[in-house]
Amino acid sequence: MSSYPHAPGFVAGDRPKVVTSRFEYTDSFTIERYLATDGYAALRKALSKPAADIHEEVKGATVLGRGGAGFPAGTKWGLTPQQVWPRYLVVNGDESEPGTYKDRLLMERDPHQLIEGCLIACYAAGLSQCFLYIRGEMALAQERVATALNEAYAAGYVGKNILGSKFSVDIVLHWGAGAYVVGEETALIESLEGNRGMPRLKPPFFPAANGLYGQPTIVNNVETLANLPWLINNGVEAYTAIGTKTSPGTRMVAVSGHVKRPGVYEIINGTTTFRDLLYGEEFCGGIRNGNKLKAFVPGGGSAPWFTPDQLDLPFEASQVGPAGSMLGSGAIMVMDETTDIPAAALTLTHFYAHESCGKCTPCREGGTWLERILTRVVNGTGTDADLQQLIEVGTSICPGDFPHASNEALGLSAVPFPYKMTTICFVGPSAYAPIHSALTLFRSEFEARVTKRITIPVTAVGAAS
Amino acid sequence: MSRLTDANVVIAKEIIGRYPRPKSALVPLLHLSQEQNGYITREAMVHLGELVGVTSAEVYGTATFYEMFRFEPVGKYLINMCGTMSCALMGAGELMHHAEHKLGVKAGGTTADGMFTLAHAECQAACTEAPTLQVNYRYRFHVTPTDFDNLVDDLRAGKLADEIPAHGVLAKVRQRIPADKSVGAVAPEDVTEGPAWLDGKPAL
Numbered sequence: 001m002s003s004y005p006h007a008p009g010f011v012a013g014d015r016p017k018v019v020t021s022r023f024e025y026t027d028s029f030t031i032e033r034y035l036a037t038d039g040y041a042a043l044r045k046a047l048s049k050p051a052a053d054i055h056e057e058v059k060g061a062t063v064l065g066r067g068g069a070g071f072p073a074g075t076k077w078g079l080t081p082q083q084v085w086p087r088y089l090v091v092n093g094d095e096s097e098p099g100t101y102k103d104r105l106l107m108e109r110d111p112h113q114l115i116e117g118c119l120i121a122c123y124a125a126g127l128s129q130c131f132l133y134i135r136g137e138m139a140l141a142q143e144r145v146a147t148a149l150n151e152a153y154a155a156g157y158v159g160k161n162i163l164g165s166k167f168s169v170d171i172v173l174h175w176g177a178g179a180y181v182v183g184e185e186t187a188l189i190e191s192l193e194g195n196r197g198m199p200r201l202k203p204p205f206f207p208a209a210n211g212l213y214g215q216p217t218i219v220n221n222v223e224t225l226a227n228l229p230w231l232i233n234n235g236v237e238a239y240t241a242i243g244t245k246t247s248p249g250t251r252m253v254a255v256s257g258h259v260k261r262p263g264v265y266e267i268i269n270g271t272t273t274f275r276d277l278l279y280g281e282e283f284c285g286g287i288r289n290g291n292k293l294k295a296f297v298p299g300g301g302s303a304p305w306f307t308p309d310q311l312d313l314p315f316e317a318s319q320v321g322p323a324g325s326m327l328g329s330g331a332i333m334v335m336d337e338t339t340d341i342p343a344a345a346l347t348l349t350h351f352y353a354h355e356s357c358g359k360c361t362p363c364r365e366g367g368t369w370l371e372r373i374l375t376r377v378v379n380g381t382g383t384d385a386d387l388q389q390l391i392e393v394g395t396s397i398c399p400g401d402f403p404h405a406s407n408e409a410l411g412l413s414a415v416p417f418p419y420k421m422t423t424i425c426f427v428g429p430s431a432y433a434p435i436h437s438a439l440t441l442f443r444s445e446f447e448a449r450v451t452k453r454i455t456i457p458v459t460a461v462g463a464a465s
Numbered sequence: 466m467s468r469l470t471d472a473n474v475v476i477a478k479e480i481i482g483r484y485p486r487p488k489s490a491l492v493p494l495l496h497l498s499q500e501q502n503g504y505i506t507r508e509a510m511v512h513l514g515e516l517v518g519v520t521s522a523e524v525y526g527t528a529t530f531y532e533m534f535r536f537e538p539v540g541k542y543l544i545n546m547c548g549t550m551s552c553a554l555m556g557a558g559e560l561m562h563h564a565e566h567k568l569g570v571k572a573g574g575t576t577a578d579g580m581f582t583l584a585h586a587e588c589q590a591a592c593t594e595a596p597t598l599q600v601n602y603r604y605r606f607h608v609t610p611t612d613f614d615n616l617v618d619d620l621r622a623g624k625l626a627d628e629i630p631a632h633g634v635l636a637k638v639r640q641r642i643p644a645d646k647s648v649g650a651v652a653p654e655d656v657t658e659g660p661a662w663l664d665g666k667p668a669l
Contacts, residue, residue: 008606009593047669051662086656098549098588126663129485129650136496136533137545137589139602142636149640159646165668166661170648172483173640177492177531180587194491194517196530213485213653256551256592263593301550301588331592333551347553351587357530 001282003263007109009101009254011263013282016242018250019226020266022110029144031151034112040157042232046120047165054124054232061231061239062248064269066102067092067183067221068300068329070317077125079208080216087216089127090192090207091118091225093134093141094176094183098301098351099331101264102252103222107134107141110226111148115158115171117225120232122169125218129170131192136176146173180355184425185219186211187357198359199425223252244270247316253277257334258291259284267315274298275311278334291336295441299328301348302430304403304417305437324405324414341445342378345438349374352431362397363428369393370431382450390439394432397422402436412440467506469516473497476639477516483642485650487517491527495534499633504535535632540575542620543632544568545586545599552588555595561585563610567617580621582632603629 003011006026022028022037034040046054059074080087091114095103106114118130132149134142149171152158160168174192181187182197186205189212191197204210211217227249231239240248247270254264255277261284267277277283278293287293295305298313304325306313313319320327335344353367370393376382377390394402398419406414421429439446469477477497481490491513498509510524517524528534546564548557561572568576568583575582591597594606598613605616619625630637662668 008604009591044669048667050665050667052665083659085659086651086653095590096588099551099592100588101590101592101594104590123662123668126660128656128660129648135590136531136635137599137602139635139637140604143638146636146638146640150638153641153643153646156646159642160648163669167668168648168661170483170642170650172642172650174489175493175496175635177495178533179531191492192489193486194488194519194527196527198530215653254593256595257554262595297550333554333592335554339554344550344554347548347550351549354587 007105009262009264010105010109011261011265011283013265015266015268016250017266018230018239018242019106019110019113019223019252021230022113023105028109029111029148031112031148031155034110038233039112040116042229043116043119043157044163046123046232047163047167051124051126054120057232057236058124058228060236062246063224063227063231063239064247064249065221066223066227066251066330068097070327073121073220073224076208076220077121077218079206080125080218081209084216086128087126087218088212089118089122089125089130090185090188090212090217090219091130091132091222092183092185092188092219093132093138093222094188095135095222095329096180096183097329097331098348099254099256099297099333100300100329101254101256102330104135104138104141105264106222106226106252107138108144111145112152113226113229114145114222115148115152117228118171119158119162119169120228121218121220121225123167127169127218129172131172131174131212133174133176133188133192136178142173142175149173179357180351181357181425181427184427187425188219189217196357198357201424243268244316246270246318251315251330253315253330253332255284255332255334257296258288258336258339259286259334260288261285270316271314273312273314274306274332277332278311284334287334287336289336291338294335294337294339295341295437296335297331297333297434299326300331301333301351302326302426302433303328304405304433305441306405307407307441309408310405321417322414324403324417326417341438341442342374342449345434346371346374346378348434349431352427356427356431360423360428362422363431366393366397367428367431370435374435377446377449380449384447384450386450387439387443387446390435394436397428397432402432404437404440407441410441467498467502467508468512469498469509470501473501474516481517483650485652488519491517491519491524492531495524495528495531496635499534500635501633503631503633504538538579539632540582541580541631542600542629543582543584545584545589545602546572547586547589547591547595547597547599549588551592552596557596560596560608560610560613564613567614581617601629601632602635
């Protein structure tokens with residue numbers, strides 16, 4: 001196990017490295033290092049086979065989307081309508097889900113791996129232009145990817161007649177400008193068309209059929225594409241030998257908050273459990289100061305929370321979903337016993353209320369109401385009725401039972417993921433998710449706030465050390 | 466002066482040429498404009514509208530959606546303090562109080578000398594390194610109050626000028642697509658055939 005000062009947060013372990021194999025090198029982002037470590041070999045290998053064969057390999061490997069929804073990339077590529085041209089690839093590098101930190105590392109530390117992944121996807125799925133959308137706030141990632149693209153164009157790996165073949169594709173670097181909702185694929189497409197980044201109604205606008213400029217468009221996450229060079233180099237068998245049948249390969253996860261060793265880890269998909277991650281010596285090494293674990297967010301700020309009861313669940317969607325949450329974008333936020341739960345929930349509700357694009361009323365209005373009501377509860381000026389009001393507003397965003405985890409002490413059984421929603425995208429429900437989890441699992445902390453009318457500063461979420 | 470300079474118009478046209486439809490270049494061009502002027506002016510929006518063939522109202526509509534675009538001058542250094550959950554759990558709230566005290570302005574304010582604008586920010590995708598901040602979108606990790614003081618002093622003294630450019634300059638490296646390597650962007654309605662490499666045979 002080692003960490004590298006040049007890759008802040010990343011912790012390497014004695015595990016298979018599918019996407020982080022070059023992180024140990026300080027110059028991993030240069031074309032020289034990339035070429036010296038098998039770089040662009042997968043592109044050459046892919047081009048020596050018919051495009052359909054490469055598509056079959058990606059399908060056969062069940063490369064799950066790493067952006068949040070977990071949809072298999074090969075299947076997604078197959079959803080484009082026949083004989084409709086051109087088709088585009090849009091790379092989602094707008095990483096901004098609270099707790100998520102992996103795509104930025106992949107762009108900063110190994111941009112050529114991402115570029116090679118884009119090329120393989122374009123070749124396999126017949127995509128004639130690629131737009132690489134990087135979050136606006138990531139200046140270093142933009143510089144590294146721009147430099148890598150300039151190098152790759154000069155060397156003939158990108159552009160016209162790649163490696164002298166009939167395969168030609170441009171990769172255009174595009175920066176965002178600060179809007180969380182643009183991580184949603186149809187909002188990303190709107191943004192790329194030069195518009196306000198508001199999601200489109202689905203159906204009918206599933207991007208694979210009707211995306212950028214109304215054309216078939218594949219939107220893939222950075223980490224998903226970064227998997228492809230290794231897959232093509234090593235083959236489907238080697239890829240599926242890691243992890244489980246339904247969740248093959250590895251996955252980048254970020255563990256933040258109150259653990260001894262917060263970090264970004266490349267873990268084996270499907271088998272690694274939350275307990276391994278939070279307590280394992282090769283991972284986070286336990287809760288800081290020997291404290292007790294109170295709760296954790298298993299899959300990004302949008303995900304319903306888990307408590308120690310769920311620690312033995314593996315990184316496997318088919319088990320985490322029925323347990324009441326989601327794996328999302330591989331972001332785990334850990335709260336120890338010192339955490340002020342209502343205040344912690346407020347940081348997330350504030351985030352989603354702030355990031356609402358304003359298109360759907362339940363999110364635009366509801367998110368703001370949730371934030372206001374929760375703020376007065378946290379400040380100690382709320383009333384009992386406010387707690388009920390939070391649930392009512394939440395239910396108008398997500399009708400019916402909202403997913404939550406089981407809890408032995410409280411005698412709760414799980415309500416499976418996902419939820420129903422009255423909004424186009426998940427931003428509205430995400431404003432409610434932390435409140436619902438916190439109120440369901442830690443109601444007494446809210447009740448103490450409203451009946452005793454104690455005043456605690458909003459900022460005191462947890463001690464710094 | 467707040468229209469794009471001649472040199473920037475050349476860059477703008479190069480960027481516009483990469484997209485099948487010119488309006489797609491709008492967000493990158495807004496960044497170019499902000500890089501030139503430090504913020505987005507009315508005249509700039511009129512000019513960008515001319516360049517991509519939309520009204521200035523449409524440019525304004527797009528620009529105002531995105532938080533990074535500023536419509537009035539900000540400090541030379543925009544300090545964005547992350548306050549979302551992972552950072553909040555690690556003391557971001559206390560750090561913000563300290564920052565307000567050190568700079569003598571509340572979040573959202575600009576120091577009298579025009580050097581610093583202090584702002585609340587949302588998740589910066591560095592959650593394991595909490596608490597974090599960005600100065601003109603350059604990261605600082607595990608920030609302590611002492612680190613913050615040193616950072617501000619160093620910025621004031623000009624010691625970080627090489628690393629951190631003035632507000633508006635984002636990436637210091639631009640993509641450049643050589644003319645002889647470029648496939649070129651084509652409006653979708655002008656594409657009638659599928660890609661040449663989908664003929665069932667290997668491309669190489």
